[in-house]
Amino acid sequence: MSKVPLIIRREYLTRVRKKSFIIMTIVGPLLMGLLFIIPIMLSQVSDKTSKILVLDHTGIYKNKFQQNNNVEFYYDDLNIDSAKKKLKTEEYFSILVIDQQPGTTIPSIVIYHGDAQPSLPVLMGIQNTIQHELETAAGCDEQLLGKIKNNLNVVTRRTGGEETSSGVATGIGYAAGFLIYFFIFLYGAQVMRGVIEEKTNRIVEVIISSVKPFQLMMGKIIGIALVGLTQFVLWIILTSIIFSATTIFFSQKASTKTTQAITVQAKTPSDELGQNSVSADDLSNLDMRSSIIASISSLPLSTITICFVIYFLGGYLLYSALFAAIGSAVDSEADTQQFMLPVTIPLILSMIVSSSIILKPNGPIAFWFSMFPLTSPVTMMIRLPFGGVPIWQIALSISLLILGFLGTTWFASKVYRTGILMYGKKASWRELFRWLKY
């Protein structure tokens, strides 16, 4: 077995040294950085203010929500139906309804909106304000504080009534699911390409006269997994550098504005109130960004992190074994189509159903998709941030994933060891299954 590390080392080093790897490492975070910067820029540039009508049936939150350039809050005691009419006339962007829930101090928070959903910072601002109020009221009651953290949730609905998404949970779920999807496709395809390369180079026969085909296959899969992890770690580091750099940049801009405001204020003291509100605006913009981080911490974060690592690696190993088998069965990348499609369908399907899973994170579709090993890595990661997934389901899903991984690896190793020696023959699925017996 001491030869497997050698194989891993080669697979890792040859890829990490490639120019394309270095370019991707630099370009990736820039793209991700843009994803962060553009919304912030847009929110600063946008001169359109969203008007939100607050129907506070608890009576606690009147005038508590902070206004700024982007959001204005109006308070009323209308019933929901007539408020919805006002929404249709587009007087208001959305309606925030806060209702007392029986048996708890935690209110239900629903935002009704038209075609456009309220942006994440707006949702965060609302959630944070309410959480802050509740926590102040709760004082030192640790139990209640915990409950507030876990159960407070902002639900957004289209005026038709259907639930759309709920802020951060959706964001995290999508991000995690998509990362896994992306990783499997990107690096699974690299495994496949690596196998094809060795086969067309004919070097494979030299190597498997020294090591077992299974060792070569696993060495390649693990080596490329490490390449992927390296890339992700570098991306995270670079992205957070870019992110914090932009944060500093924008906060500096905000403070220069404040100084300007003060200078203006010195010139025209009569305008005092107006000037004050300008500086408050910029500061509350910053508040919103930090509030995203605050509400991330309210999620079942440790479960999500641990599960992400498990599903991330499990999903990759499961699929890359299949990709290795496909690579061994063909002579060139152009021939992979007929095998790729059936393998990638479950993966694509799990992205397609993700929108209905977000609506019903614990419904039957979500359940079955998060059990089936070929779809569970993406689906379960979308479910988890919403909470409420029983431990037994997670345990079962992970066990099935491990079983699935062992199964595909067994299948792949059988196909692989025959396929890599089949030069110049185009294999069919039937032939692939016949190879299992060799």
Added chain:
Amino acid sequence: MNLVEIQNLSKSYSGHRALDHLDLNIPEGSVFGLLGPNGAGKTTLIRIMNRIIIQDEGRVLWKGSEIVPSHTDLIGYMPEERGLYKKMQIGEQAIYLAQLKGMSRRDAIQKLKFWFRKFELETWWKKKVEDLSKGMQQKIQFIVTIIHGPKLLILDEPFSGFDPINANLVRDEMLELNKNGTTIILSTHRMESVEALCSHIALINKSKKILDGTVREIRNNNKSNIFEISYTGEVDSFRSALPSAYQILESKSEEELTRMRIQFLDHHQPNDLLKLVLPIVQVRSLHEVIPSMEDIFISKVNAVEL
């Protein structure tokens, strides 16, 4: 002493039988020619010896005990389909392949430097394979096959694709290794290329062994008492001097000189012929016609098919 013994080896691929109860002994220190037409089962046999594929039936013994994966470190194998990583530096690549055969990195580098110098490749250490000429790639392929000092060297179609200069170079190195105790198996369908090199030979056709033994044995066993005589003098009187036990197969005259191939049908010896013809013609030479491996092979294969 046999280095490798193959007993009753069979292998089938979905209905097609690649090896059919094959027995073979490969003596230690021999240059063993594994001959046969394409598709006879040579490559399958070699792959089983390298533990690349597993037989359905039968055993492969290494010095009397069942062969295990760790024996592959004692074998050097150059497949018919040559291959190297195109985009990897040749030095790094050679080290990697040597390490896979169980060498330490330091040993590998030291040995490789020696061979690179010997084959005049030192300046290419950091180049990629795709930048090399075909001939250089072949040299490297040979180096990585022998770098770990294998006890058994298996070369599948060793001279195909080599230009004459490199073929000679490889052949000389091979014989040198053999002199120092390495057993060599040469597999080929081009019999003339290995006849002179091999001490032992096995003929395989249609997944079965049809002949094996030392080269001398095989040729002696297959000679058919044919002699070639060349002389100057009267052809007609030469012919009439021979009794019917001497059958003239072929006759060629070039100016003065006549060459004849004569088959001795009884247990006659060359001297008996000489006694008959010495008074009539001037004999220039007389030698036995020993069949080439190719002739033997073709006649054996045809015999099996008939």
